[in-house]
Amino acid sequence: MKKHIALSASLFTVLTAAASLPCAAQDAPSIKKTQSQLTTNMVDQAVYYEATSMLRFDRLYRKLFNKKLHAEDINVYDEVPDSSFFVNRHARSPLSAAALEKGYAENEGPSAEGILTVMKGKSEGLHPGFFIKDSRGDFYLLKFDDLLNFELNTSAEIIASRFYHAIGYNVPQYTVFTFSPDQMVPAPEARMVDRNGFKQPLTQEMLQQYIMHLPHDDQGRLRASASKILKGENKGPFSFEGRRKNDPEDTIDHERRRSIRALQVFASWLNNNDVRHANTLDMWVTEEGRSFLKHYLIDFNATLGGAAGGAKPPMFNHEYFLDYGAIAKNYFALGFRKSDWQKRLEEQGPVELKPAAIGYFDNNRFSPKDFKVQLPYYAFKDLTRADGFWAAKIIARFTDDDIQAMIRAGKLTNPEDADTLFQLLSERRDIIARYWFSEASPLDQFSLKDSHLAFSDLEILRGYMQAEGTIYTAEGYAGAGRKGSRLGTVESSSQELTLPEEWKSEEVLTLILRVKRPGEDDARPYVLVEIKDGKITRLLHQD
Amino acid sequence: MNTAKKIPQHARVLFTRNLALAGAFALALGAPALFAASEESYDPYTSEMAYTPLNSAARDGASNFLTYPFELVRWPLNKTLDFLDEERIPQKTRYVFEKLEDNGIIPKLGVQATGVEIDLPRLLRLEDNLPADFVSNGWIYYGPEITFKTGLKEGFEPADGAGFHAFGVLDYEKRSEEFFYGFGPDTSAGEGTSYETETTTLEARAGYTLESAWKLDNVFAFRNINIGEADDDDRGRVGNTFPAGSVPGFGGDKIITLGSEISWNGVRDTRNLDTPPLFRFGVDYNEGLDDSRARYLKFTTELAKSVTLGSPTRILAARFFGEHNNAFNGGETPFHQMPRLGGFGGYPLNSETMRGFVRGRFTDETAALFNLEYRYRIYQFRNWTVTHALFLDEGQTFKKFSTFQLKDFRESYGTGFRLGYLHRVIFDFEVAHADEGTAFYFKNRQPF
Numbered sequence: 001m002k003k004h005i006a007l008s009a010s011l012f013t014v015l016t017a018a019a020s021l022p023c024a025a026q027d028a029p030s031i032k033k034t035q036s037q038l039t040t041n042m043v044d045q046a047v048y049y050e051a052t053s054m055l056r057f058d059r060l061y062r063k064l065f066n067k068k069l070h071a072e073d074i075n076v077y078d079e080v081p082d083s084s085f086f087v088n089r090h091a092r093s094p095l096s097a098a099a100l101e102k103g104y105a106e107n108e109g110p111s112a113e114g115i116l117t118v119m120k121g122k123s124e125g126l127h128p129g130f131f132i133k134d135s136r137g138d139f140y141l142l143k144f145d146d147l148l149n150f151e152l153n154t155s156a157e158i159i160a161s162r163f164y165h166a167i168g169y170n171v172p173q174y175t176v177f178t179f180s181p182d183q184m185v186p187a188p189e190a191r192m193v194d195r196n197g198f199k200q201p202l203t204q205e206m207l208q209q210y211i212m213h214l215p216h217d218d219q220g221r222l223r224a225s226a227s228k229i230l231k232g233e234n235k236g237p238f239s240f241e242g243r244r245k246n247d248p249e250d251t252i253d254h255e256r257r258r259s260i261r262a263l264q265v266f267a268s269w270l271n272n273n274d275v276r277h278a279n280t281l282d283m284w285v286t287e288e289g290r291s292f293l294k295h296y297l298i299d300f301n302a303t304l305g306g307a308a309g310g311a312k313p314p315m316f317n318h319e320y321f322l323d324y325g326a327i328a329k330n331y332f333a334l335g336f337r338k339s340d341w342q343k344r345l346e347e348q349g350p351v352e353l354k355p356a357a358i359g360y361f362d363n364n365r366f367s368p369k370d371f372k373v374q375l376p377y378y379a380f381k382d383l384t385r386a387d388g389f390w391a392a393k394i395i396a397r398f399t400d401d402d403i404q405a406m407i408r409a410g411k412l413t414n415p416e417d418a419d420t421l422f423q424l425l426s427e428r429r430d431i432i433a434r435y436w437f438s439e440a441s442p443l444d445q446f447s448l449k450d451s452h453l454a455f456s457d458l459e460i461l462r463g464y465m466q467a468e469g470t471i472y473t474a475e476g477y478a479g480a481g482r483k484g485s486r487l488g489t490v491e492s493s494s495q496e497l498t499l500p501e502e503w504k505s506e507e508v509l510t511l512i513l514r515v516k517r518p519g520e521d522d523a524r525p526y527v528l529v530e531i532k533d534g535k536i537t538r539l540l541h542q543d
Numbered sequence: 544m545n546t547a548k549k550i551p552q553h554a555r556v557l558f559t560r561n562l563a564l565a566g567a568f569a570l571a572l573g574a575p576a577l578f579a580a581s582e583e584s585y586d587p588y589t590s591e592m593a594y595t596p597l598n599s600a601a602r603d604g605a606s607n608f609l610t611y612p613f614e615l616v617r618w619p620l621n622k623t624l625d626f627l628d629e630e631r632i633p634q635k636t637r638y639v640f641e642k643l644e645d646n647g648i649i650p651k652l653g654v655q656a657t658g659v660e661i662d663l664p665r666l667l668r669l670e671d672n673l674p675a676d677f678v679s680n681g682w683i684y685y686g687p688e689i690t691f692k693t694g695l696k697e698g699f700e701p702a703d704g705a706g707f708h709a710f711g712v713l714d715y716e717k718r719s720e721e722f723f724y725g726f727g728p729d730t731s732a733g734e735g736t737s738y739e740t741e742t743t744t745l746e747a748r749a750g751y752t753l754e755s756a757w758k759l760d761n762v763f764a765f766r767n768i769n770i771g772e773a774d775d776d777d778r779g780r781v782g783n784t785f786p787a788g789s790v791p792g793f794g795g796d797k798i799i800t801l802g803s804e805i806s807w808n809g810v811r812d813t814r815n816l817d818t819p820p821l822f823r824f825g826v827d828y829n830e831g832l833d834d835s836r837a838r839y840l841k842f843t844t845e846l847a848k849s850v851t852l853g854s855p856t857r858i859l860a861a862r863f864f865g866e867h868n869n870a871f872n873g874g875e876t877p878f879h880q881m882p883r884l885g886g887f888g889g890y891p892l893n894s895e896t897m898r899g900f901v902r903g904r905f906t907d908e909t910a911a912l913f914n915l916e917y918r919y920r921i922y923q924f925r926n927w928t929v930t931h932a933l934f935l936d937e938g939q940t941f942k943k944f945s946t947f948q949l950k951d952f953r954e955s956y957g958t959g960f961r962l963g964y965l966h967r968v969i970f971d972f973e974v975a976h977a978d979e980g981t982a983f984y985f986k987n988r989q990p991f
Contacts (some may be wrong), residue, residue: 035625037624037625037628037629038628039624039625039627039628040621040624040625040628043620043621043624044617044621048613048617051613052609052610052613055609055610055613056606056607056609056610057605057606057608057609058602058606059606070594072593072594072596073592074592074593074594075587075588075589075590075591075592075593076589076591076592076593077585077586077587077588077589078593079587079588081588081589081590081592082588082590088588092588193631195634196634196635196637196638197630197631197632197633197634197635197638198631198635198638242603251596252596253596253603256596313924313925315923315924315925319924321924322922322924323922326922327921327922327929330919330920330921330922331921331931334917334919335852335854335856335857335917335919335920335931336857342856446585447584535585536585537585538593540593
C-alpha cells in the first residue's frame with residue numbers, strides 16, 4: 001500500500017513538473033536589444049552606483065553588520081549547474097590538450113585564400129578593427145596589435161578566450177590570423193568612422209592608410225585576432241546587475257550569480273582589467289531545437305599584459321578607474337604614500353622596457369584579494385569566500401600542461417615569450433588557489449560509505465599544504481541545517497570522518513565540518529554537509 | 544550540453560520543489576537507514592538548485608527607495624552621454640576646432656574671457672607667399688563684466704621661439720569694472736569702489752631670443768587710458784569715496800612708454816602642472832602726454848620655480864612677483880598703472896595672485912608677492928591625474944621702500960584640486976581663505 005501511494009505521488013510530481021515545462025519550440029520573447037556605451041558605463045559604475053550604494057538599505061545593512069549575500073545560481077552541492085551563462089567544462093571533466101588549445105571552434109578561422117572583403121570598420125570599444133567576409137562567405141571581426149607591441153593584444157585575446165571557454169563561459173571563436181594586406185578589399189558599401197567621428201565610405205586608399213599604422217611581421221603580413229561573428233540575433237550586452245526583461249530563463253539577479261561574481265577571480269588570473277558590460281553579448285540562438293538567450297563574454301585584448309593601445313598601464317588591476325579609497329589615502333598621506341602599482345613600477349622598471357609581446361604582466365605585488373578590474377561592479381564586490389573557493393577550485397584544476405596548451409593557441413613567435421607567459425600564469429594559478437583555499441575549509445569530492453565520510457582537502461591535494469597537523473572536525477546536528485539538536489563532535493587527522501553509530505537514527509543529519517591547520521588560531525569557515533537516506537543531499541561552503 | 548541547460552530556470556526550480564515534496568512523502572511512508580552500506584556518490588553538477596530565487600522587483604524596490612530621486616538625474620545624464628558617444632560629438636568638436644585652426648581661426652575658450660584669434664596669412668591662404676616668421680594676427684575677446692578686447696599684431700616673430708622679433712601691436716581694451724580700495728596695506732575691503740577703463744595701445748616691440756630661452760625685448764608704446772564710471776551701482780565711485788586729487792591718474796592718461804625686459808622662459812605657462820622655471824626683469828620709462836602728470840620708472844620682476852621632492856609626484860612650486868613704480872621730477876604714477884594684488888591672478892583679471900582676497904584688493908606704487916604651493920598627486924589613471932595643492936600667498940603693497948614693514952604682509956591660504964591630462968591642467972577647483980573671507984575658484988588653469 002505504502003509503495004502504491006509513493007508511486008502515485010511520484011507520478012503526480014513528474015506530471016506536474018512536466019506540465020510546468022515550457023514547450024521546447026517556443027517563440028522568441030520580445031527581448032529588447034541593450035546598449036552599453038563606455039562613458040555611460042564608467043559614469044554609472046564609478047560615480048553613480050558608488051555614490052548611491054550607501055543609500056541602498058540592503059547594502060547598508062550588509063556593510064554595517066558584515067553580512068554576506070549568498071549566490072543564488074548554485075545547486076544543492078554548492079556548484080554552479082550548467083546554464084546559458086556557464087557550462088562546466090574543464091571542471092567537470094578535464095579537457096584534452098588539443099581541446100584546450102582549440103577552444104570554441106566552428107572552423108579553422110578565416111580562409112587565408114582569396115579576398116577578404118572589408119564590410120565595415122569597427123570603431124566601438126577600446127580596440128578598433130575591421131569586419132570582414134572571407135572567401136568562404138564567413139564573417140569575422142579582425143583586431144590588431146599596437147605598433148610597439150606586436151603579438152601582445154592578438155595573443156592575449158586568443159589565449160584568454162581559451163581559458164574562459166575551458167573555465168565554462170561562452171565565447172566566440174577566436175583564432176590568430178596572418179594574411180597579406182593586399183588581400184583586404186573594401187566592399188562597395190563599406191563604411192568606417194574616421195578619427196573625427198564621421199562615417200565615411202571605406203575606400204582602398206583609406207584602408208591602406210589604416211593598414212600603414214598596423215604592425216607587420218617579417219614577411220610584411222598582418223597579424224590579427226579573428227573572432228567569428230556569432231550566429232543568432234544580437235541582443236546587446238548583459239548587465240552584471242538585475243535581470244533581462246522578458247527572458248524567462250533569467251530568473252536570478254546577475255549580481256547574485258556566482259558565475260558572474262567569479263569573473264572577478266578569473267579576471268585576476270588572466271590579468272583582465274576590462275571586464276565590463278560592453279564586453280559581454282547576448283545572442284538569441286536556437287540550439288538543438290531550443291531557442292534561448294545565450295550569454296557570451298567577448299573582447300579579451302585587455303587581458304594578460306595588454307590593454308587598449310598596447311601594454312597595460314601600471315595602475316591597471318591595482319586601482320579602479322576612479323578609486324575613491326586610494327584617492328582618500330593619497331590625499332591624507334600628503335604625497336608620502338606609494339601605491340602598490342607605484343612600488344611595483346619602481347621594482348619592475350618602465351613598461352616600455354618589457355618584452356613587446358608580454359606587455360606589463362608579472363606577479364610582483366599581485367594579490368588575489370586586492371585585484372581590481374577597472375570598474376567597481378556590485379557583483380564583484382559581493383563575491384563571497386564560497387564564490388572565491390568555487391572559482392579557485394576550477395582554476396586549480398588546470399595543470400601546467402593545460403596552461404601550456406592554451407598558450408600555444410596564441411601562436412607567439414618567440415618561444416621565450418610563451419615560456420614567460422606560462423611561468424606567470426602557472427604561478428598566478430597557485431597564488432590564487434592558495435589564497436581562496438586558505439579563506440575556506442577547502443574540502444571537496446565528498447563520499448559516504450557506511451558511517452565513513454571521506455573528502456579531499458584541496459590544499460593538501462594540490463600540494464599547497466602539508467597533511468601533518470591538520471585536524472578535521474564535524475559537529476553533528478539532528479535535522480536539516482543547524483537548528484536541530486546538537487549531537488556531538490567528531491574529529492580526525494585524516495581526510496575521513498567516522499560518524500557515531502547513534503547518529504544513524506536521525507532522519508536527516510547535518511554536519512558542520514571545519515579544517516584546523518597547525519599554527520592557525522581562527523577556525524576556518526565551515527562546510528555544511530547534509531545527509532539523508534544514506535546520501536549526501538547538500539553541501540554548502542560558508543560565505 | 545546536459546538537460547539542465549535545456550530547461551528554463553523557473554521550471555527547474557518547480558521540478559526540484561516537486562521532487563523534494565515527493566521525496567518527503569515517500570520518506571514519511573517508510574524512511575530507510577541514514578547511512579547506506581555501499582558508497583554513495585552524487586552528481587555535483589545537478590540542476591537541483593539550492594535556493595528559490597526571490598522576487599527581485601519587490602526586494603529591490605524597497606532597498607532602493609532612497610536612490611529613486613537620483614535616478615531622475617541619472618536618466619537624462621546617461622541619455623546625454625549616450626548621445627555624445629553615439630554621435631561622437633567629442634571627436635567632431637575636436638575636428639571643428641582643428642579645421643578652424645587650419646583656416647587661421649583659433650578659438651580661445653576661458654572661464655572669464657572667451658574669444659578668437661585670427662591668423663591672417665593662414666586665413667587668406669598667403670602663408671606660402673610670405674616669410675615663415677611673418678605674423679599678422681587679429682583677436683577679439685569678451686569676458687562678461689570684465690573685458691572686451693580687440694587688436695592686431697603685425698611683424699616678424701620666430702615660430703620656434705629663437706631669433707629676432709619685431710612687430711607692432713594695435714590694441715583696444717575696455718574693462719567695464721575694475722576695483723579700487725585705496726592705497727597701501729591698511730585699506731578696508733568695505734571701502735571698495737569701481738571704475739571703468741578704456742585703453743588704446745599702439746606699440747612697437749623688437750628683440751632677440753636665444754636658443755637657451757633668454758630673451759631681450761624692447762618696447763616703445765603709446766597708450767591712451769580713459770577712466771570712467773563703472774556700471775555697478777553696489778560699489779562706490781572712486782571720485783566720491785576718495786578725496787579729490789588723492790588718486791593720481793583718475794582723469795585718465797596718455798602715456799608714452801620706453802622699456803626693456805630681459806627674461807628666461809618669460810611667458811608663464813599656467814596650463815603646465817609642473818610650473819616650468821621663469822625669470823623676467825623689466826624697466827620702463829613712462830612719460831605722460833598733454834595734461835597727464837605721469838612720469839615714472841617701472842621696475843618689474845618675476846621668478847618662478849618648482850622642485851620635485853624626492854618623487855615627480857611631489858612638487859614644491861614657488862613664485863615671487865615684485866613691482867616698483869618710481870615717480871620723479873614732480874611726476875606721478877597713475878593709480879591704474881600700479882600693481883594690484885588679490886584674486887586668482889592672470890589675464891584678464893589684471894591682479895596678481897592672492898586667492899583669499901578679492902580681485903584688485905591691494906594697490907600701491909610697490910608690490911611684493913610670494914606664492915608657495917605644495918602639490919602632490921592623489922590620482923592617476925593612464926595620463927589623467929588629479930593633483931592636490933596646498934598653497935600660501937603672502938603679499939603686500941606699499942608706497943616707498945622706507946614704508947615697508949614685514950608685519951604688513953597679508954596672507955591667504957587654501958587648497959586646490961587640479962585635474963590634468965598629460966601634465967596639462969584641464970580643470971582647477973580651489974578654495975582660499977584669508978582674514979577677509981573665503982573664495983572659491985573654478986578655472987581651466989593654475990595661477991602659476
